[in-house]
Amino acid sequence: MVFKQLPATALAAALCVATGGAHAESISAPDMGKLLATGGVSQVEGAGGGGLTPWALISGYGTRDSYGANAHITHVSTQDHSLDSIGVAVGIADRYEASLATQTFRGTGGALDGLRIKQDILGLKLRVAGDAVVDQDSWMPQIAIGLMAKRNKGVRGLGGVTSVKQLGARHESGIDYYVSATKILLDQSLLLNATLRATKANQMGLLGFGGDLGDRYEPMLEASAAYLVNRHLAVGVEYRMKPRNLGVDREKDYYDAFIAWFPNKNVSVTAAYVALGDITVLNPRRQKGFYLSLQAGF
């Protein structure tokens, strides 16, 4: 019983420090005080943001005096592949975000039918400046820095290939570093995000890190633009630039068009049409399909 209490005590202590010693009552119960949708949704690597890319918004509905958390499940399905992501995220003091997600990438058709690759991702994000909701009177965006520590857990269903290194990747794990700037322009009912990510990850890390064509960190630009239809609904588009480190994958940039629905502060649903490009030289078909994500939390 003592052992089970330790994590709770540790969390309470961490929250106390993070919220600057705020009142005890504000730690015991989450305040759910942020405005609807201002925690973003869960992007495909588990961080708070859009669907494909992390934003500077901190996941969850806890204000600077509190905390929030959520779990997500996401399914992406294209002609020959599927990607499932499942994870949790916690936001503390509307400033710190931690997330944990597991991705499962499958081949469902074509030359890679039967392929299965898994990856774990630990995300950390720190808001460093600005407030996307409050700063309506300036051009200042909300800015956050973050990292995603990724570990590829091996390959199955591809004959004798059990490691992404056998596909040309230099490493089975890697860390992405990013900075995001999010601006909510309420006067135009718009949300804009730009993320700059330093990465070596091939297909987000599903095909390992670095490769025969290069093993250096490269800056990738990611952008989202959303129109806030009303407080429950946003529609938007995203773009995510990708590296090309592997001879075996002429990796393409990702695009999507999404609708995010926020019926209340406990649930959100995001649906998107995604274009992921062709994945490995073994299948020239440009992968396109649907993305569906459910987030539940507070």
Add this chain to the structure above:
Amino acid sequence: MQPFHSLTRAALAALTITISGGAFAQTTQSAPPMQPAQSMQPSMDQRTPHSDVLYQALGNKEGIRKIVDELLLIVQDDTRINESFLDADIERLAELLTEQFCDLSGGPCKYSGRDMQEAHADFKISVAHFNALAEDLQKAMDKQGVPSRTQNKLIAKLAPMQRTIVNK
């Protein structure tokens, strides 16, 4: 020339307020008496002229008053913040809020209340409290049929006030 302009502007402002005061009492009366004052005011205005598009989209002073009345009803039922309003002079608060929203949205009003920091100094207002009021305002505007785009424009004017109003 300037004193004449100031005098005329003051007279028009007084006329506008009197007319709009009458409009509140007669709920069936529509806006037209306000229009001559509005169309003449920008040219007389010594301050930088600003658009009253938002003011009109909110339904002019009448519409704003309806939103404010609805807001205060919702607030008094909102257990997150209604305690702070128990001792409030609701009528006076409604007048001041109407004046403030009218002023902020480009209408022919000048907010005459205390500044935001002073007005809220006696209360412990957290970000959650501030946002609760914003949400109640959104609900009030929903009830009055204000389109979302317009709602966002008003919230855009109010959001920066979080810096001075939130003191906890």
